[in-house]
Amino acid sequence: MDDALVIGGRRFSSRLMLGTGKYRSMAEQAAAIEASGCEIITVAIRRLNLDNPNEKTLLDFIDWSRYQILPNTAGARTAEEAVFTAHLARELTGSEWIKVEVQPDPGSLLPDPIDTLRACETLVSEGFVVLPYIGADPILARRLQEIGCATVMPLGSPIGSGQGIQTLEEIRLIVAQATVPVVVDAGLGVPSDAAQAMEAGADACLINTAVAQAQDPAAMGRAMRLGVEAGRLARMAGRMPRHETATASSPVAGLVTR
Amino acid sequence: MLVTDRTLCPLERLAEVVADSVAAGVDAVQLREPGLPATEWLPVARDLRRVTAGRALLFINGDVALAHAVGADGLHFGERAAGEACPPGLLVSRAIHSATAAQAAERAGADLLVLGTLYPSRSHPGGQTGGVALVRAVTRVSTLPVLGIGGVTADNAGKVVAAGACGVAVISAILAPENPAAAARRLRAAVDTARTQQEQQSMITVTVNGQTCTLAAPLPLPALIAQLAISHPRIAVALNGTVLRQDEHAGTLVRDGDTLEIVRMVGGG
Secondary structure (H helix, E strand, O other), X not given: OOOOEEEOOEEEOOOEEEOOOOOOOXXXXXXXHHHHOOOEEEEEEEEXXXXXXXXXXXXXXXXXXXXXXXXXXXXXXXXHHHHHHHHHHHHHHOOOEEEXXXXXXXXXXXXXXXXXXXXXXXXXXXXXXXXXXXXXXXXHHHHHHHXXXXXXXXXXXXXXXXXXXXXXXXXXHHHHHOOOOEEEEOOOOOHHHHHHHHHOOOOEEEEOHHXXXXXXXXXXXXXXXXXXXXXXXXXXXXXXXXXXXXXXXXXXXOOOOO | OEEOOOOOOOHHHHHHHHXXXXXXXXXXXXXXOOOOOHHHHHHHHHHHHHHHOOOOEEEEEOOHHHHHHHOOOEEEEOOOOOOOOOOOOOEEEEEEOOHHHHHHHHHOOOOEEEEOOOOOOOOOOOOOOOHHHHHHHHHHHOOOOEEEEOOOOOOOHHHHHHOOOOEEEEOHHHHXXXXXXXXXXXXXXXXXXXXXXXXXXXXXXXXXXXXXXXXXXXXXXXXXHHHOOOXXXXXXXXXOOEEOOHHHOOOOEEOOOOEEEEEEEEEOO
């Protein structure tokens, strides 16, 4: 069955995107990426440390011909900072893909809807493939898909919180109107959260902390992959209707009596 | 650079005078004896190699075979001489008289430019002179080291260096006086003083990733990256808030007061 995820004209068989922050070691990170089966990997852009300018991380060893690199603008507080970071990211990665994050409040890390929209308008007009991280706001999601964003990425719960999906009804509304892939990003803690997002109609999940900070990141990477796949299959299969009361699975006729 | 001239210093005294001059601060010697019979070149060149070995560079004017025979460091060619015959492993010094010739010489693979004629000189009397204006014009367009030649003395050497030359080349300023070593010392002192002043003036302060750095100018971006010991293959650079394309790095000059951001990838979600 061809069930490809298509973003910016590229086809992907995996519907799990992986973040690369907060891993305890390069070995754990490499194993988790492999086990997750992901094809899209996010990275952040930061100043080179002038005191140790040639320090290497796993990102310097990843075979980027195997993965779509997705740099983010995390840390940007305004639209202007996000656009600046996107320009740096494009030169650094050679990719037009950019995950737009504008977070003026370092405590909540909640995205600024107005500056996110402004940054996306600029970057879309400059030819970027724009994947905005947003609150689960169906109106904002619609505005972003209308201006030409490649996806919308509503949060399930705050970044790194592992609280699962606190925004299920909003995500359903976003899915119902979507003309671009809906990627649930942030807050997913366990595979059942990922499956829940996919069952609700999300097209993909982006997960970082839940895998990086698991006791066994490789095992959790595989579990998340299966959770995403199970949720996707369930969505495609079509769930049974809900009933107010019990309905027996076994025939009520021909009961044995004594 | 000391350029030889047997009309000022007979060949039998040359090795001794060169040795004294090198001890007094000459960094390079060019053996230039137009019209000398072929048989006399070799012993003279051998003597000069002996007294300059490990102390100063020896350039042979025009003669590739001789340069090889004595193990010279380089060859010197006139502006119009063909340079193709120059084999690898030898430095190429090239006489030039204009900015255009400097660019041509640089393209042709020269390592060092000897620029003249700056002031009226004994060896080129009555010719056209360019002064410090010519030095400025050439050092503006060329990245090669430039030595000023032609009527250079301890009195004007400082001005030549201040105009952008990295040093001077002389004949009579060293060979004509009674005491060549003392003359060489005075010249060297004038050049060194001017170079020190030049270097102090050409330090610039830039802000890189929020840190203040004082670096030597002029500073092409790749040189700044090298001075900061950055060899990371994946970086991006913004200059004063504008992100530079990778292919713009080489042609970008960093100036005093500039602000740079140099970034890399890190793990992130």
